[in-house]
Amino acid sequence: MKKVAIIGAGLGGLAAAISLASKGYQVDVFEKNSHCGGKLMPYELGTHKFDFGPNTITMPHIFKQVFELAGENADDYIQFIKLPVHTRNIFSDGSRFDFTNDHNYMKKQLEQLDPFGKDQFDSFIKEITRLYSLSEQHFFYKTFQNLGDYLSPKLGMALMQVRPNESLHHFFSRFFKKQEVIEALSRYATYIGSSPYVSPATFAMIAYLELVQGVYYIQGGNVRLAQAYEQLAKKLNVTIHLNTKVTNIYVKNQKVKHIEFDHRENFIPDEVIMNADLLKAYPELVKEEDRPHFSTKKRDRYQSSISAFVIMAGLSVRNKQLLHHNVYFSNNYQQEFQDLFTHQTYSDNPTIYISNSSYTDKTQSPNGDNLFILVNAPPLQENGELGIDPVEYKNKIYQLLENRGLSIRHHLMHEKIVTPKDISEKFGAYKGALYGLSSNNKLDAFLRPSNFAKDIRNLSFVGGSTHPGGGSPMVVISGLNVANVLSKRK
Numbered sequence: 001m002k003k004v005a006i007i008g009a010g011l012g013g014l015a016a017a018i019s020l021a022s023k024g025y026q027v028d029v030f031e032k033n034s035h036c037g038g039k040l041m042p043y044e045l046g047t048h049k050f051d052f053g054p055n056t057i058t059m060p061h062i063f064k065q066v067f068e069l070a071g072e073n074a075d076d077y078i079q080f081i082k083l084p085v086h087t088r089n090i091f092s093d094g095s096r097f098d099f100t101n102d103h104n105y106m107k108k109q110l111e112q113l114d115p116f117g118k119d120q121f122d123s124f125i126k127e128i129t130r131l132y133s134l135s136e137q138h139f140f141y142k143t144f145q146n147l148g149d150y151l152s153p154k155l156g157m158a159l160m161q162v163r164p165n166e167s168l169h170h171f172f173s174r175f176f177k178k179q180e181v182i183e184a185l186s187r188y189a190t191y192i193g194s195s196p197y198v199s200p201a202t203f204a205m206i207a208y209l210e211l212v213q214g215v216y217y218i219q220g221g222n223v224r225l226a227q228a229y230e231q232l233a234k235k236l237n238v239t240i241h242l243n244t245k246v247t248n249i250y251v252k253n254q255k256v257k258h259i260e261f262d263h264r265e266n267f268i269p270d271e272v273i274m275n276a277d278l279l280k281a282y283p284e285l286v287k288e289e290d291r292p293h294f295s296t297k298k299r300d301r302y303q304s305s306i307s308a309f310v311i312m313a314g315l316s317v318r319n320k321q322l323l324h325h326n327v328y329f330s331n332n333y334q335q336e337f338q339d340l341f342t343h344q345t346y347s348d349n350p351t352i353y354i355s356n357s358s359y360t361d362k363t364q365s366p367n368g369d370n371l372f373i374l375v376n377a378p379p380l381q382e383n384g385e386l387g388i389d390p391v392e393y394k395n396k397i398y399q400l401l402e403n404r405g406l407s408i409r410h411h412l413m414h415e416k417i418v419t420p421k422d423i424s425e426k427f428g429a430y431k432g433a434l435y436g437l438s439s440n441n442k443l444d445a446f447l448r449p450s451n452f453a454k455d456i457r458n459l460s461f462v463g464g465s466t467h468p469g470g471g472s473p474m475v476v477i478s479g480l481n482v483a484n485v486l487s488k489r490k
Contacts, residue, residue: 001026004486005259005269007246007285008428010038011472012462013275014229015066015479021236022070023487028267029238030259032245032428037226038275039427039434040472045414048314048358048370051223052418053434055355055372056086056191056325057216058209059473063225066476070232077228079219081360086215088323089184090404092331097184098323101214110181117176124175129212132205134162140468143451143481163201171201183333187351190376192470193305193435195337203439217324217360225472251290255457271458271486275479278449278465279304279430279437286456293454304379305435305470306340307420311394314414315368318358319406322369326354328404340378341438346388350375352397368413373397377420379431384424390417436465451482460486 002025006013009031017027035041041052057063057080064074087099097109103125110118117124163171172185186196188206218224233240248260249272258266274281283296330336330351339347355372358365375397381387394417398408420432430436437448448467453459462478464470 002270003028003268004271004273005030005267006273006275007259007281008038008275008463009033009036009230009240009242010275010463010475011040011226011229012464012475012479013038013273014226014233015476016273016275016462016483017233017238017479018066018229018236019069019480019483020487021233021238023483025487027233027236027238028269029233029240030244030246030261030267031240031242033426034242035226036230036240036242037223039423040223040226041426042221042223043312043416045312045314045416047365047367048312048414049221049364050312050370050372051221051355051357052310052372054222054472055357056210057218057222057225057472058213060216062473062476065480066229067232069480070236072232074228077231078224080216081219083215083217083324083360085323086210087325087327088321089180090326090328091180091184092329093180095180097181099184099210099215101211103211106211110176114176114178114181117178117181120175125208125212127175128204128208131162131202132208132212135202135205140474140477141481143467143485163204166201168196168199168201168203171204172196180329183329184327186333187327189439190306192439193433193437194439195341197334197337198341199439215325217357219361221357221361221364246285249285249459251286251456254290254455256459269458271460271489273460273462273479273482273486275462277428277430277433277436277463278461279433280428282453282461286459291453291455294449303341303438304431304433305438307377307379307423307429307432307434308418309346309375309377309390309393309397309420310418311371311373311397312414312416312418313369313371313373313408313412314365315371315408315411316413317368317411319356319369321405322354322356322359324356324359326356328352328354328401328406336376340376344378344381344387346377346393347375348396349400350397352401368411371408373401377432379433380420380424384421386419386421390419430465435470436463439469451478452485 004027006029009029021027039053043050060080067074085098085100089097169186172182189196189199245262247262256272258268330349336347353374358370424432460482468474
Protein backbone atom coordinates (compact mmCIF):
# COMPACT_ATOMS: atom_id res chain seq x y z
CA MET A 1 0.00 0.00 0.00
CA LYS A 2 1.44 3.37 -1.05
CA LYS A 3 2.03 5.88 1.74
CA VAL A 4 1.14 9.53 1.11
CA ALA A 5 2.21 12.36 3.40
CA ILE A 6 0.20 15.57 3.17
CA ILE A 7 1.73 18.69 4.73
CA GLY A 8 -1.11 20.95 5.84
CA ALA A 9 -4.74 20.19 6.63
CA GLY A 10 -6.37 22.97 4.62
CA LEU A 11 -9.32 22.21 2.35
CA GLY A 12 -7.04 21.21 -0.54
CA GLY A 13 -5.05 18.81 1.60
CA LEU A 14 -8.16 17.29 3.15
CA ALA A 15 -9.79 16.86 -0.28
CA ALA A 16 -6.67 15.09 -1.58
CA ALA A 17 -6.53 12.92 1.57
CA ILE A 18 -10.17 11.82 1.22
CA SER A 19 -9.81 11.11 -2.50
CA LEU A 20 -6.64 9.04 -2.08
CA ALA A 21 -7.85 7.20 1.03
CA SER A 22 -11.03 6.22 -0.78
CA LYS A 23 -8.78 4.62 -3.43
CA GLY A 24 -6.88 2.55 -0.88
CA TYR A 25 -3.85 4.71 -0.11
CA GLN A 26 -2.40 5.05 3.38
CA VAL A 27 -2.60 8.77 4.08
CA ASP A 28 -1.04 10.78 6.91
CA VAL A 29 -1.78 14.49 7.24
CA PHE A 30 0.60 16.70 9.23
CA GLU A 31 -0.80 20.05 10.45
CA LYS A 32 1.17 22.58 12.49
CA ASN A 33 -1.96 24.14 14.02
CA SER A 34 -4.47 22.58 16.40
CA HIS A 35 -7.33 22.60 13.87
CA CYS A 36 -8.08 21.36 10.34
CA GLY A 37 -9.21 23.76 7.64
CA GLY A 38 -6.35 26.22 7.36
CA LYS A 39 -7.76 29.74 7.13
CA LEU A 40 -11.24 28.27 7.58
CA MET A 41 -10.77 28.64 11.31
CA PRO A 42 -13.38 29.18 14.03
CA TYR A 43 -13.18 31.96 16.60
CA GLU A 44 -15.41 32.37 19.66
CA LEU A 45 -15.64 35.62 21.60
CA GLY A 46 -18.16 35.12 24.39
CA THR A 47 -21.41 34.01 22.74
CA HIS A 48 -20.30 35.39 19.37
CA LYS A 49 -18.92 32.87 16.83
CA PHE A 50 -16.94 33.77 13.71
CA ASP A 51 -15.47 32.01 10.68
CA PHE A 52 -12.11 33.55 9.86
CA GLY A 53 -12.68 32.65 6.24
CA PRO A 54 -13.98 32.09 3.69
CA ASN A 55 -17.17 33.95 4.52
CA THR A 56 -18.69 33.56 1.06
CA ILE A 57 -19.44 30.05 -0.22
CA THR A 58 -19.98 29.40 -3.94
CA MET A 59 -19.90 26.24 -6.08
CA PRO A 60 -21.34 23.88 -3.44
CA HIS A 61 -21.25 21.05 -6.01
CA ILE A 62 -17.44 21.08 -5.77
CA PHE A 63 -17.51 20.59 -2.00
CA LYS A 64 -20.14 17.86 -2.32
CA GLN A 65 -18.02 16.03 -4.89
CA VAL A 66 -15.47 15.20 -2.17
CA PHE A 67 -18.11 13.33 -0.19
CA GLU A 68 -19.37 11.57 -3.31
CA LEU A 69 -15.87 10.29 -4.14
CA ALA A 70 -15.93 8.47 -0.82
CA GLY A 71 -19.43 7.08 -1.42
CA GLU A 72 -20.98 9.48 1.09
CA ASN A 73 -23.87 11.94 0.93
CA ALA A 74 -22.85 15.51 1.75
CA ASP A 75 -26.31 16.16 3.22
CA ASP A 76 -25.48 13.72 6.01
CA TYR A 77 -22.63 15.99 7.08
CA ILE A 78 -23.46 19.60 6.22
CA GLN A 79 -26.39 21.72 5.07
CA PHE A 80 -25.91 24.42 2.43
CA ILE A 81 -28.29 27.37 2.76
CA LYS A 82 -28.76 29.53 -0.32
CA LEU A 83 -28.91 33.24 0.50
CA PRO A 84 -31.75 34.91 -1.46
CA VAL A 85 -30.22 38.41 -1.34
CA HIS A 86 -26.63 37.87 -0.38
CA THR A 87 -24.62 41.11 -0.53
CA ARG A 88 -25.59 44.69 0.21
CA ASN A 89 -23.32 47.23 -1.51
CA ILE A 90 -23.51 50.65 0.17
CA PHE A 91 -21.99 53.56 -1.75
CA SER A 92 -20.53 56.82 -0.47
CA ASP A 93 -23.44 58.81 -1.93
CA GLY A 94 -25.90 56.85 0.24
CA SER A 95 -27.29 54.70 -2.56
CA ARG A 96 -27.14 50.91 -2.39
CA PHE A 97 -27.26 47.92 -4.68
CA ASP A 98 -28.20 44.46 -3.39
CA PHE A 99 -26.73 41.43 -5.16
CA THR A 100 -28.87 38.36 -5.79
CA ASN A 101 -29.28 35.71 -8.46
CA ASP A 102 -32.89 36.88 -8.85
CA HIS A 103 -32.40 38.68 -12.15
CA ASN A 104 -35.76 40.41 -12.10
CA TYR A 105 -34.85 42.03 -8.79
CA MET A 106 -31.44 43.01 -10.16
CA LYS A 107 -33.08 44.69 -13.15
CA LYS A 108 -35.60 46.44 -10.92
CA GLN A 109 -32.76 48.01 -8.95
CA LEU A 110 -30.82 48.88 -12.09
CA GLU A 111 -33.86 50.63 -13.51
CA GLN A 112 -33.25 53.33 -10.90
CA LEU A 113 -29.48 53.06 -10.47
CA ASP A 114 -28.27 52.43 -14.02
CA PRO A 115 -30.90 52.28 -16.82
CA PHE A 116 -28.20 51.44 -19.38
CA GLY A 117 -27.11 48.54 -17.18
CA LYS A 118 -30.68 47.30 -16.96
CA ASP A 119 -30.91 47.16 -20.75
CA GLN A 120 -27.53 45.37 -20.98
CA PHE A 121 -28.08 43.00 -18.08
CA ASP A 122 -29.14 39.95 -20.10
CA SER A 123 -26.14 40.36 -22.41
CA PHE A 124 -23.92 40.71 -19.35
CA ILE A 125 -25.22 37.46 -17.85
CA LYS A 126 -24.73 35.69 -21.17
CA GLU A 127 -21.11 36.87 -21.40
CA ILE A 128 -20.08 35.96 -17.85
CA THR A 129 -21.71 32.56 -18.37
CA ARG A 130 -19.55 32.08 -21.46
CA LEU A 131 -16.40 33.06 -19.55
CA TYR A 132 -17.20 30.62 -16.77
CA SER A 133 -17.94 27.78 -19.19
CA LEU A 134 -14.62 28.24 -21.00
CA SER A 135 -12.71 28.40 -17.71
CA GLU A 136 -14.41 25.31 -16.37
CA GLN A 137 -13.76 23.37 -19.57
CA HIS A 138 -10.15 24.36 -20.22
CA PHE A 139 -8.54 25.52 -16.95
CA PHE A 140 -10.07 24.22 -13.72
CA TYR A 141 -9.35 20.52 -14.12
CA LYS A 142 -5.99 20.69 -15.89
CA THR A 143 -2.74 20.09 -14.02
CA PHE A 144 -0.25 21.37 -16.64
CA GLN A 145 2.44 18.80 -15.96
CA ASN A 146 4.57 19.41 -19.05
CA LEU A 147 5.24 21.89 -21.84
CA GLY A 148 2.81 20.10 -24.14
CA ASP A 149 -0.06 20.90 -21.79
CA TYR A 150 0.74 24.61 -22.04
CA LEU A 151 1.12 24.51 -25.84
CA SER A 152 -2.18 22.76 -26.50
CA PRO A 153 -3.99 24.43 -29.46
CA LYS A 154 -7.33 24.04 -27.66
CA LEU A 155 -5.93 25.81 -24.60
CA GLY A 156 -4.51 28.59 -26.77
CA MET A 157 -7.86 29.13 -28.48
CA ALA A 158 -9.68 29.15 -25.14
CA LEU A 159 -7.18 31.61 -23.70
CA MET A 160 -7.81 34.09 -26.47
CA GLN A 161 -11.57 33.82 -25.93
CA VAL A 162 -11.57 34.74 -22.24
CA ARG A 163 -10.57 38.39 -22.67
CA PRO A 164 -6.99 38.11 -21.34
CA ASN A 165 -5.98 41.57 -22.58
CA GLU A 166 -8.88 43.51 -21.06
CA SER A 167 -9.02 44.58 -17.43
CA LEU A 168 -11.86 43.50 -15.20
CA HIS A 169 -12.92 47.10 -14.57
CA HIS A 170 -12.99 47.87 -18.30
CA PHE A 171 -15.06 44.75 -18.93
CA PHE A 172 -17.78 45.78 -16.49
CA SER A 173 -17.75 49.28 -18.00
CA ARG A 174 -19.01 47.75 -21.25
CA PHE A 175 -22.30 46.76 -19.63
CA PHE A 176 -22.85 49.42 -16.94
CA LYS A 177 -22.44 53.20 -16.78
CA LYS A 178 -22.91 54.16 -13.11
CA GLN A 179 -19.46 54.16 -11.55
CA GLU A 180 -20.69 52.76 -8.24
CA VAL A 181 -22.27 49.74 -9.96
CA ILE A 182 -19.07 49.10 -11.90
CA GLU A 183 -17.04 49.28 -8.69
CA ALA A 184 -19.38 46.90 -6.85
CA LEU A 185 -18.79 44.33 -9.58
CA SER A 186 -15.08 45.15 -9.84
CA ARG A 187 -14.68 44.10 -6.22
CA TYR A 188 -14.61 40.49 -7.47
CA ALA A 189 -10.92 41.06 -8.22
CA THR A 190 -10.27 41.11 -4.48
CA TYR A 191 -11.54 37.51 -4.29
CA ILE A 192 -8.26 36.58 -5.99
CA GLY A 193 -6.24 39.20 -4.13
CA SER A 194 -5.81 41.48 -7.13
CA SER A 195 -6.69 44.87 -8.61
CA PRO A 196 -9.71 45.19 -10.93
CA TYR A 197 -7.85 47.86 -12.89
CA VAL A 198 -5.12 45.41 -13.90
CA SER A 199 -6.31 41.79 -13.51
CA PRO A 200 -7.80 40.15 -16.63
CA ALA A 201 -11.51 40.33 -17.48
CA THR A 202 -11.49 36.52 -17.40
CA PHE A 203 -12.23 36.75 -13.69
CA ALA A 204 -15.63 38.24 -14.42
CA MET A 205 -16.60 34.56 -14.23
CA ILE A 206 -16.69 35.10 -10.44
CA ALA A 207 -19.73 37.29 -11.05
CA TYR A 208 -21.33 34.28 -12.73
CA LEU A 209 -20.82 32.21 -9.58
CA GLU A 210 -22.57 34.75 -7.37
CA LEU A 211 -25.15 36.25 -9.72
CA VAL A 212 -26.18 33.07 -11.54
CA GLN A 213 -25.33 30.06 -9.37
CA GLY A 214 -25.80 31.94 -6.10
CA VAL A 215 -24.11 32.41 -2.73
CA TYR A 216 -24.40 29.92 0.11
CA TYR A 217 -23.79 29.59 3.83
CA ILE A 218 -23.25 26.36 5.77
CA GLN A 219 -25.59 25.89 8.72
CA GLY A 220 -23.64 26.18 11.96
CA GLY A 221 -20.84 28.20 10.32
CA ASN A 222 -18.77 27.67 7.19
CA VAL A 223 -16.12 26.08 9.38
CA ARG A 224 -18.45 23.05 9.47
CA LEU A 225 -17.09 22.18 6.01
CA ALA A 226 -13.56 21.63 7.33
CA GLN A 227 -14.91 19.75 10.33
CA ALA A 228 -16.97 17.49 8.06
CA TYR A 229 -13.95 16.77 5.83
CA GLU A 230 -11.92 15.93 8.92
CA GLN A 231 -14.67 13.58 10.11
CA LEU A 232 -14.86 11.86 6.72
CA ALA A 233 -11.07 11.57 6.42
CA LYS A 234 -10.87 9.83 9.78
CA LYS A 235 -13.70 7.51 8.76
CA LEU A 236 -11.50 6.50 5.80
CA ASN A 237 -8.59 5.80 8.19
CA VAL A 238 -6.63 8.92 7.33
CA THR A 239 -4.29 9.70 10.23
CA ILE A 240 -4.31 13.41 11.07
CA HIS A 241 -1.40 14.66 13.18
CA LEU A 242 -2.32 18.08 14.64
CA ASN A 243 0.24 20.34 16.33
CA THR A 244 2.90 18.67 14.18
CA LYS A 245 5.17 21.03 12.27
CA VAL A 246 7.21 19.76 9.33
CA THR A 247 10.66 21.32 9.49
CA ASN A 248 12.48 19.74 6.54
CA ILE A 249 11.89 17.74 3.38
CA TYR A 250 14.97 15.62 2.73
CA VAL A 251 15.60 15.09 -0.98
CA LYS A 252 18.08 12.71 -2.61
CA ASN A 253 18.39 11.92 -6.32
CA GLN A 254 15.40 14.16 -7.13
CA LYS A 255 13.10 12.30 -4.78
CA VAL A 256 11.77 12.95 -1.28
CA LYS A 257 13.30 10.33 1.00
CA HIS A 258 11.72 11.45 4.24
CA ILE A 259 10.16 14.42 5.98
CA GLU A 260 11.33 15.70 9.34
CA PHE A 261 9.46 17.19 12.30
CA ASP A 262 10.26 19.44 15.20
CA HIS A 263 9.39 16.91 17.87
CA ARG A 264 9.12 13.40 16.47
CA GLU A 265 10.83 10.79 14.31
CA ASN A 266 11.03 11.08 10.53
CA PHE A 267 8.30 9.86 8.18
CA ILE A 268 9.12 7.97 4.96
CA PRO A 269 6.43 8.42 2.27
CA ASP A 270 6.04 7.32 -1.33
CA GLU A 271 4.40 10.62 -2.27
CA VAL A 272 4.34 14.04 -0.60
CA ILE A 273 1.61 16.65 -1.15
CA MET A 274 2.35 20.13 0.15
CA ASN A 275 -0.85 21.96 1.13
CA ALA A 276 0.90 25.11 2.27
CA ASP A 277 1.76 28.47 0.77
CA LEU A 278 4.12 27.51 -2.05
CA LEU A 279 6.04 30.80 -1.90
CA LYS A 280 6.88 30.33 1.78
CA ALA A 281 6.85 26.59 2.50
CA TYR A 282 8.74 25.28 -0.52
CA PRO A 283 11.85 27.47 0.01
CA GLU A 284 11.73 26.90 3.78
CA LEU A 285 11.41 23.11 3.66
CA VAL A 286 13.52 22.18 0.61
CA LYS A 287 17.16 23.18 0.11
CA GLU A 288 17.67 25.55 -2.82
CA GLU A 289 20.07 23.12 -4.50
CA ASP A 290 17.24 20.57 -4.70
CA ARG A 291 14.80 22.98 -6.41
CA PRO A 292 16.75 24.75 -9.21
CA HIS A 293 13.54 25.46 -11.17
CA PHE A 294 12.09 27.30 -8.16
CA SER A 295 14.99 29.30 -6.78
CA THR A 296 14.47 31.78 -3.96
CA LYS A 297 15.33 34.52 -6.45
CA LYS A 298 12.50 33.34 -8.71
CA ARG A 299 10.13 33.28 -5.74
CA ASP A 300 11.00 36.88 -4.93
CA ARG A 301 9.96 37.99 -8.43
CA TYR A 302 6.32 37.04 -7.85
CA GLN A 303 3.90 39.77 -6.80
CA SER A 304 2.06 38.83 -3.63
CA SER A 305 -1.69 39.18 -3.42
CA ILE A 306 -3.29 41.56 -0.99
CA SER A 307 -3.69 40.64 2.65
CA ALA A 308 -6.39 41.64 5.13
CA PHE A 309 -6.84 43.68 8.27
CA VAL A 310 -9.64 42.03 10.22
CA ILE A 311 -11.72 43.03 13.23
CA MET A 312 -14.10 40.53 14.80
CA ALA A 313 -16.65 42.55 16.75
CA GLY A 314 -19.35 41.02 18.93
CA LEU A 315 -22.17 43.50 19.49
CA SER A 316 -25.03 43.69 21.99
CA VAL A 317 -27.52 44.79 19.31
CA ARG A 318 -28.64 43.87 15.80
CA ASN A 319 -28.32 46.41 13.01
CA LYS A 320 -31.36 46.28 10.76
CA GLN A 321 -29.52 47.82 7.80
CA LEU A 322 -27.16 44.84 7.50
CA LEU A 323 -27.60 41.66 5.47
CA HIS A 324 -25.39 38.55 5.70
CA HIS A 325 -22.71 40.19 3.47
CA ASN A 326 -22.20 43.96 3.32
CA VAL A 327 -19.73 46.26 1.59
CA TYR A 328 -19.24 49.93 2.41
CA PHE A 329 -17.44 51.39 -0.60
CA SER A 330 -14.76 54.04 -0.55
CA ASN A 331 -15.43 57.25 -2.45
CA ASN A 332 -12.20 56.70 -4.41
CA TYR A 333 -11.96 53.01 -5.25
CA GLN A 334 -9.13 53.34 -7.77
CA GLN A 335 -6.97 55.23 -5.27
CA GLU A 336 -7.44 52.38 -2.80
CA PHE A 337 -5.77 49.94 -5.21
CA GLN A 338 -2.99 52.39 -6.00
CA ASP A 339 -2.35 52.56 -2.26
CA LEU A 340 -2.31 48.77 -1.95
CA PHE A 341 -0.26 47.78 -4.98
CA THR A 342 1.69 50.85 -6.13
CA HIS A 343 2.52 52.40 -2.78
CA GLN A 344 2.20 49.22 -0.65
CA THR A 345 0.35 51.21 2.02
CA TYR A 346 -2.93 51.00 3.89
CA SER A 347 -5.70 53.13 2.46
CA ASP A 348 -6.90 56.09 4.52
CA ASN A 349 -10.36 55.61 3.05
CA PRO A 350 -10.75 51.87 2.48
CA THR A 351 -13.70 49.86 1.27
CA ILE A 352 -15.00 47.87 4.26
CA TYR A 353 -16.50 44.38 4.00
CA ILE A 354 -18.68 43.07 6.84
CA SER A 355 -19.94 39.51 7.26
CA ASN A 356 -22.82 39.20 9.71
CA SER A 357 -23.60 35.48 9.63
CA SER A 358 -26.05 35.79 12.54
CA TYR A 359 -28.38 37.52 10.06
CA THR A 360 -28.91 34.03 8.60
CA ASP A 361 -28.03 31.83 11.58
CA LYS A 362 -28.87 33.25 15.02
CA THR A 363 -27.09 30.32 16.72
CA GLN A 364 -23.80 31.94 15.71
CA SER A 365 -24.50 34.97 17.87
CA PRO A 366 -27.72 34.87 19.93
CA ASN A 367 -27.17 38.20 21.74
CA GLY A 368 -26.32 40.56 18.89
CA ASP A 369 -24.43 40.92 15.61
CA ASN A 370 -21.21 38.97 15.02
CA LEU A 371 -19.43 41.35 12.67
CA PHE A 372 -16.43 40.06 10.76
CA ILE A 373 -15.00 43.33 9.44
CA LEU A 374 -12.35 43.08 6.71
CA VAL A 375 -10.34 45.76 4.98
CA ASN A 376 -7.91 45.02 2.15
CA ALA A 377 -4.32 45.42 3.28
CA PRO A 378 -0.94 45.34 1.56
CA PRO A 379 1.34 42.36 2.18
CA LEU A 380 3.96 42.75 4.90
CA GLN A 381 6.90 45.04 4.32
CA GLU A 382 10.29 43.52 3.48
CA ASN A 383 11.30 43.77 7.14
CA GLY A 384 8.15 41.87 8.14
CA GLU A 385 6.51 44.90 9.74
CA LEU A 386 2.92 46.10 9.30
CA GLY A 387 3.61 49.77 8.70
CA ILE A 388 0.63 50.88 10.81
CA ASP A 389 -0.55 50.96 14.41
CA PRO A 390 -3.32 48.29 14.53
CA VAL A 391 -5.34 50.04 17.26
CA GLU A 392 -5.25 53.38 15.45
CA TYR A 393 -6.31 51.73 12.18
CA LYS A 394 -9.10 49.81 13.93
CA ASN A 395 -10.46 53.08 15.34
CA LYS A 396 -10.24 54.68 11.88
CA ILE A 397 -12.41 51.86 10.50
CA TYR A 398 -14.91 52.20 13.33
CA GLN A 399 -15.11 55.95 12.69
CA LEU A 400 -15.63 55.48 8.94
CA LEU A 401 -18.50 53.08 9.67
CA GLU A 402 -20.02 55.42 12.24
CA ASN A 403 -19.87 58.22 9.66
CA ARG A 404 -21.98 55.93 7.44
CA GLY A 405 -24.56 55.26 10.16
CA LEU A 406 -23.25 51.97 11.58
CA SER A 407 -22.48 52.30 15.28
CA ILE A 408 -19.92 49.81 16.61
CA ARG A 409 -18.11 51.17 19.66
CA HIS A 410 -21.24 51.97 21.70
CA HIS A 411 -22.45 48.36 21.47
CA LEU A 412 -19.16 46.48 21.56
CA MET A 413 -19.03 43.41 23.85
CA HIS A 414 -15.99 41.62 22.42
CA GLU A 415 -13.39 42.31 19.75
CA LYS A 416 -10.28 40.77 18.22
CA ILE A 417 -7.90 42.21 15.64
CA VAL A 418 -6.11 40.00 13.10
CA THR A 419 -3.36 41.64 11.04
CA PRO A 420 -1.32 40.45 8.03
CA LYS A 421 1.45 39.64 10.51
CA ASP A 422 -0.90 37.32 12.40
CA ILE A 423 -1.95 35.72 9.09
CA SER A 424 1.68 35.15 8.16
CA GLU A 425 2.52 33.52 11.49
CA LYS A 426 -0.65 31.48 11.96
CA PHE A 427 -1.15 30.20 8.43
CA GLY A 428 2.37 30.28 7.01
CA ALA A 429 1.33 32.83 4.39
CA TYR A 430 4.19 34.49 2.50
CA LYS A 431 4.22 38.18 3.53
CA GLY A 432 0.79 37.59 5.07
CA ALA A 433 -0.82 37.47 1.60
CA LEU A 434 -4.20 35.77 1.66
CA TYR A 435 -4.22 34.39 -1.89
CA GLY A 436 -0.57 33.61 -2.62
CA LEU A 437 0.10 35.30 -5.95
CA SER A 438 -1.81 38.25 -7.29
CA SER A 439 -3.37 37.94 -10.75
CA ASN A 440 -2.26 41.40 -11.85
CA ASN A 441 0.42 39.82 -14.03
CA LYS A 442 -1.08 37.86 -16.95
CA LEU A 443 1.39 35.00 -16.62
CA ASP A 444 0.57 34.61 -12.93
CA ALA A 445 -3.15 34.87 -13.68
CA PHE A 446 -3.19 32.05 -16.22
CA LEU A 447 0.02 30.10 -15.61
CA ARG A 448 0.29 29.74 -11.87
CA PRO A 449 3.01 27.48 -10.46
CA SER A 450 2.44 23.86 -11.45
CA ASN A 451 0.89 21.33 -9.08
CA PHE A 452 3.98 19.15 -9.55
CA ALA A 453 7.57 19.98 -8.59
CA LYS A 454 9.82 20.03 -11.67
CA ASP A 455 12.86 18.92 -9.71
CA ILE A 456 11.41 16.36 -7.28
CA ARG A 457 9.55 13.39 -8.73
CA ASN A 458 7.28 12.62 -5.78
CA LEU A 459 6.42 16.13 -4.54
CA SER A 460 3.22 17.92 -5.53
CA PHE A 461 1.39 21.06 -4.46
CA VAL A 462 -2.22 21.96 -3.70
CA GLY A 463 -3.78 25.17 -2.41
CA GLY A 464 -4.40 28.74 -3.47
CA SER A 465 -0.82 29.55 -4.48
CA THR A 466 -0.80 26.92 -7.21
CA HIS A 467 -3.14 25.95 -10.06
CA PRO A 468 -6.08 26.58 -10.51
CA GLY A 469 -5.87 29.47 -8.02
CA GLY A 470 -7.31 31.08 -4.91
CA GLY A 471 -10.74 30.67 -3.37
CA SER A 472 -11.99 27.62 -1.50
CA PRO A 473 -13.65 25.86 -4.49
CA MET A 474 -10.44 26.20 -6.55
CA VAL A 475 -8.38 24.97 -3.60
CA VAL A 476 -10.57 21.85 -3.33
CA ILE A 477 -10.29 21.31 -7.09
CA SER A 478 -6.50 21.46 -6.80
CA GLY A 479 -6.60 18.70 -4.17
CA LEU A 480 -8.84 16.51 -6.29
CA ASN A 481 -6.77 17.14 -9.44
CA VAL A 482 -3.52 16.11 -7.76
CA ALA A 483 -5.07 13.07 -6.09
CA ASN A 484 -6.44 11.95 -9.45
CA VAL A 485 -3.00 12.15 -11.10
CA LEU A 486 -1.26 10.37 -8.21
CA SER A 487 -3.84 7.56 -8.21
CA LYS A 488 -2.83 6.75 -11.81
CA ARG A 489 0.89 6.59 -11.12
CA LYS A 490 2.43 3.15 -11.00
